[in-house]
Amino acid sequence: AKPYAFLDDAPLEERRTQAVVSRRWLDPETAADIGKLDPEAIERVRDEAWPEVRTADELHDALVTIGYVTEAEMVTNRHAVNGWLGLAEKLAVAGRATRLTLASGRLWIALERLPEFRAVFPESPLEPALQLPLHLTNESVEAEQALVELVRSRLEGLGPVTAGRLCEELALPAAPVDQALLTLESEGFVMRGQFTEAACRDLFEEWCERRLLARINRYTVKRLRKEIEPVSSADFMRFLLDWQGVLPEERGEGADYLKIIIEQLAGFEAPASAWESDILPARLNDYAPDWLDTLCLSGRSLWARLTPSSGKSQRRSGPVKNTPIALFGRRQFAYWQRLVAGQVASGDTLSSNAESVADHLREHGASFADELQTAAGGLRTQLEQALAELVGAGRVTSDSFSGLRLLLTPSNRRQPLSGGRRRGRTGSLSLEDTGRWTLLNKAQPAESDAESKPGWFGSAFSEDTVTEIATDLLSRYGVVFRTLLERESRLLPPWRDLLRVYRRMEARGELRGGRFVNGFTGEQYALPEAVTSLREVRKQAKNGVALAVSGADPLNLVGIITPGKKVPALASNRILYRDGEPIATKLGDDVAFLVSLSESEQWDARNKLLKTSLAPRLRVYLGQR
Secondary structure (H helix, E strand, C coil): CCCCCCCCCCCCHHHHHHHHHHHHHHHHHCCCCCCCCCHHHHHHHHHHHHEEEEEHHHHHHHHHHCCCEHHHHHHHHHCCCCCCCHHHHHHCCCCEEEEEEEECCCEEEEHHHHHHHHHHCCCCCCCCCCCCHHHHHHCCCHHHHHHHHHHHHHHCCCCECCCCHHHHHHHCCCHHHHHHHHHHHHHHEEEEEECHHHHHHHHCCCCEHHHHHHHHHHHHHCCCCCCHCCHHHHHHHHHHHHHHHCCHHHHHHHHHHHHHEEEHHCCCECCHHHHHHHHCCCCCCCCCCHHHHHHHCCCCCCEEECCCCCCCCCCCCCCCCCEEEEEEEHHHHHHHHHHHCCCCCCCCCCCCCHHHHHHHHHHHHCCHHHHHHHHCCCCHHHHHHHHHHHHCCCCCEECCCCCHHHHCCCHHCCCCCCCCCCCCCCCCCHHHHHHEEEEECCCCCHHHHHHCCCCCCCCCCCCHHHHHHHHHHHHHCCCCCCCHHHHHCCCCCHHHHHHHHHHHHHHHHHHCCCCCEHHHHHHHHCCCCHHHHHHHHHHCCCCCCCEECCCCCCCEECCECCCHHHHHHHHCCEEECCCEEEEEEEECCEEECCCCHHHHHHHHHHHHHHHCCHHHHHHEEEECC
């Protein structure tokens, strides 16, 4: 059948669209990106596509199907020890096949394909000369179309091949062969790219029939998935502790390393107070708040509330320590913000002061505190309250993380406006230290109106946005599957949209699909380096070292990945892991042991569940003496 010769009565455009969407990676735009195809899979498909001939009749069918066979292929054939030459001679005697002599050599062709060869090679001699049947004598075909059909047939039996090989076999210049291939590409019959190892290494172009390319990819994926031995949930937690740099030997230091952490955790919402009390110190040695301020002030990172507030009690309320706040790299925030474009919390009402500040920011752009106070009028405390409302509603951010610290600092811990002194520790922050304040644009036009690739059928997000979010999740966890994302933002694109991206990335060889973690259903995908790390973790002996993380940490996966009751994602809660298994939890002031421990082990566990000391600058706004 010709391409898209379907039996149903759906419109041609609809049938072709459905065919492309069903195997997205096979569209012309992405076929060239397919890489790391298994050489054994390519050879296997070439063997399957090349005819297997035992009789003269089967050879005749092969010549009709694949267009022609060269003299060299007749003599040394992959499916016949003694070649096909003897069978071909029988066909020639019977008048069913002949040799076409070209400058490059001789081709064996079937009688039924002779009109096409005569259209392309009208002067080339035949041996023996054949008498065409009446129904073929009256058949007229243009040379260009005849060449398209000959190339089509030949590609059905070869697998990946260069245009140069076809030119050499047919003794034709490059132009007509290239035009034939382009015609077949426009039909969706053939795809071009770099499929073999030689083509990837030497950067030359190959062509492959679409059906054969899909089979090669399927065999490649199947082989790669067989190589993977899934790990237990405990080993997976050991991997995650290492992957996210929480293990003591994996922690870094400095603003540059902090930037890497922020980009890995981009879009993950945690209680505002948890970032500097638990999450960042767990991944950095001797964490200093100046590092985060440096990144924010330089524009390389920023903070914001991503999820819209409920709006039920938003009026005149500011951020509290449990307000969900996320950190981002500057580039990452652009597409994470698209997830909330146009979403405004129902019933989200602000005080008149907050509305005045928002109006000024909307009209004048980023502004310093003194500019806002001049525009809005009133006292400094009223401006602080207005900014607090806007932060709590997810409407503004500031150049420095100090802006959030100031708003989270209890009033009795701040420096008095009169300049006097208070008992106990007070902070040195003031509104003037927070830098500029910026309105977050959450009323952007819908993405269908934006200059980006349109989304898939039924998707509310563009393809570009979903791809970037899917990539960030891979960076965060190394391995991604549906259950693992349970603690992620409720604004994430649907899993079905993420799956489309991961399947296409797998086809391009950018990640691996398979079963990586036991006990979880559905598709799982992993970065190649994550697969290597998983293998290493599985081989490593357990060392019995216990490590505590906050309930607000992304690694609070109790009841999700590991067995047990879920631990609320609060900064005051703690989980103690030993060899990837949770052995104790601290909910508020209550400590619970999840496994049998000796008295000395219990005492050690209690100590590890206690929070470590913080830098003096952090103790003030986090409420510690």
